[in-house]
Amino acid sequence: MSDSARPVGGPSLPQERRLVTEIPGPRSRELFARRNATVAFGVSTTLPVFVTRAGGAVLEDVDGNQLIDFGSGIAVTSVGNSAEAVVGRAAEQLQRFTHTCFMVTPYESYVAVCEALAELTPGEHPKKSALFNSGAEAVENAVKIARAYTKRQAVVVFDHGYHGRTNLTMALTAKNMPYKNGFGPFAPEIYRMPMAYPLRWPTGPEHCAEEAAAQAISQIDKQVGAHNVAAVVIEPIQGEGGFIEPPAGFLPRIAEYCRANGIVFVADEIQTGFCRTGDWFACEHEGVVPDLITTAKGLAGGLPLAGVTGRAEIMDAAHAGGLGGTYGGNPVACAAALGAIDTMRAQDLAGRARKIGEVMTSRLRALAERHPQIAEVRGRGAMIAIELVKPGTLEPAPETAVKAAAFCHAAGVVVLTCGTYGNVLRFLPPLVIGDDLLGEGLDVIDQAFDSMS
Numbered sequence: 001m002s003d004s005a006r007p008v009g010g011p012s013l014p015q016e017r018r019l020v021t022e023i024p025g026p027r028s029r030e031l032f033a034r035r036n037a038t039v040a041f042g043v044s045t046t047l048p049v050f051v052t053r054a055g056g057a058v059l060e061d062v063d064g065n066q067l068i069d070f071g072s073g074i075a076v077t078s079v080g081n082s083a084e085a086v087v088g089r090a091a092e093q094l095q096r097f098t099h100t101c102f103m104v105t106p107y108e109s110y111v112a113v114c115e116a117l118a119e120l121t122p123g124e125h126p127k128k129s130a131l132f133n134s135g136a137e138a139v140e141n142a143v144k145i146a147r148a149y150t151k152r153q154a155v156v157v158f159d160h161g162y163h164g165r166t167n168l169t170m171a172l173t174a175k176n177m178p179y180k181n182g183f184g185p186f187a188p189e190i191y192r193m194p195m196a197y198p199l200r201w202p203t204g205p206e207h208c209a210e211e212a213a214a215q216a217i218s219q220i221d222k223q224v225g226a227h228n229v230a231a232v233v234i235e236p237i238q239g240e241g242g243f244i245e246p247p248a249g250f251l252p253r254i255a256e257y258c259r260a261n262g263i264v265f266v267a268d269e270i271q272t273g274f275c276r277t278g279d280w281f282a283c284e285h286e287g288v289v290p291d292l293i294t295t296a297k298g299l300a301g302g303l304p305l306a307g308v309t310g311r312a313e314i315m316d317a318a319h320a321g322g323l324g325g326t327y328g329g330n331p332v333a334c335a336a337a338l339g340a341i342d343t344m345r346a347q348d349l350a351g352r353a354r355k356i357g358e359v360m361t362s363r364l365r366a367l368a369e370r371h372p373q374i375a376e377v378r379g380r381g382a383m384i385a386i387e388l389v390k391p392g393t394l395e396p397a398p399e400t401a402v403k404a405a406a407f408c409h410a411a412g413v414v415v416l417t418c419g420t421y422g423n424v425l426r427f428l429p430p431l432v433i434g435d436d437l438l439g440e441g442l443d444v445i446d447q448a449f450d451s452m453s
């Protein structure tokens with residue numbers, strides 16, 4: 001096919017893995033050398049293939065290889081890369097106007113995104129939203145709003161939590177390397193509590209929810225004082241921290257404590273949100289209704305957009321002009337979000353995420369039977385991970401995660417690692433991935449472990 005006759009990307013890109021060079025190929029290696037000469041050292045690369053186009057669950061690189069995408073650009077392209085409705089709406093908006101600044105002269109799509117957020121987030125109460133550029137910015141603003149509303153300062157977060165890379169969100173984030181090391185001093189009035197981490201809970205997973213909640217609550221009471229706490233910020237399933245899913249009962253107990261003490265309960269659903277876990281939002285799974293919810297990643301199909309949504313009386317606590325930013329709620333990003341949300345609705349991507357979860361979980365459980373390095377298969381919907389240990393112990397085995405990821409990458413499957421101990425392999429395929437491609441990606445993961453034993 002001549003280059004102009006080939007599909008340009010988007011959903012029409014053939015949904016198949018195809019390796020024509022080693023990974024990375026010669027052109028990618030050349031570009032990587034150029035990259036290294038000019039891009040700051042602190043910006044890292046998981047897999048140094050340079051992408052020329054992408055569609056659905058396939059990435060095509062400069063050497064003509066096609067890779068299966070089990071990362072979605074870190075849980076962003078849930079509707080598939082270059083989804084038709086996202087590209088169509090964004091392109092149309094680009095031709096109308098690129099920017100006015102919503103705070104200067106507004107436009108409809110920003111309002112429509114806020115209406116959709118009010119409709120889709122948990123709870124029937126009156127809601128309002130504000131839009132930003134990145135997840136970190138959304139979390140920062142949720143804290144600003146909670147402080148303005150409560151007139152309190154303290155913020156409670158959890159072990160293994162990740163909330164971003166700005167100064168305040170670094171302080172909220174648990175893990176030192178690579179996020180915080182050498183970047184302090186950090187923002188004050190942040191208090192970190194134990195997280196319900198069933199695999200590693202000292203008295204066993206069956207006691208984890210209750211004991212972890214009791215410990216967290218007691219520590220808040222004794223070390224901070226509930227009346228000083230503006231907000232509790234928590235990921236319903238932790239993302240970067242290792243896809244740690246608190247057992248049933250933990251989140252509702254923390255939410256109830258917040259309600260009883262006038263603390264704003266903030267669900268950071270930046271990674272879990274927008275159908276990823278098989279519901280629109282992960283906290284719906286246990287019927288938890290957060291006061292504020294932060295969203296980003298999956299919201300706009302790949303364009304930078306983030307939101308804080310919540311109870312109208314809390315959202316309205318900040319004074320006029322107190323919230324905003326030059327680009328927040330950019331019209332192209334808003335158009336893309338409306339396209340992404342339409343796609344999620346029309347294709348029931350929450351249902352699709354549940355199906356993907358069933359397939360992945362059963363395949364990975366079978367793999368774990370054969371390979372004692374896999375201590376646990378966990379997660380929900382299309383947010384699934386395996387935690388790797390030295391066989392027969394709970395000692396983390398980050399080197400196994402690195403080896404398995406390297407095998408998958410060489411075989412043309414993009415997978416990501418995460419976890420406080422770096423020993424978790426996580427899978428975040430686009431929710432539009434076909435059964436064949438999903439199965440083929442899982443075959444490669446099987447082969448990665450079979451090759452190590």
Ligand SMILES: *Cc1c(COP(=O)(O)O)cnc(C)c1O
Nearest residue numbers: 134135136162163164239270271
């Ligand atoms: C990615 C992420 C963030 C930060 O989002 P950015 O857009 O990278 O700033 C915050 N919280 C959670 C749970 C995330 O997964």
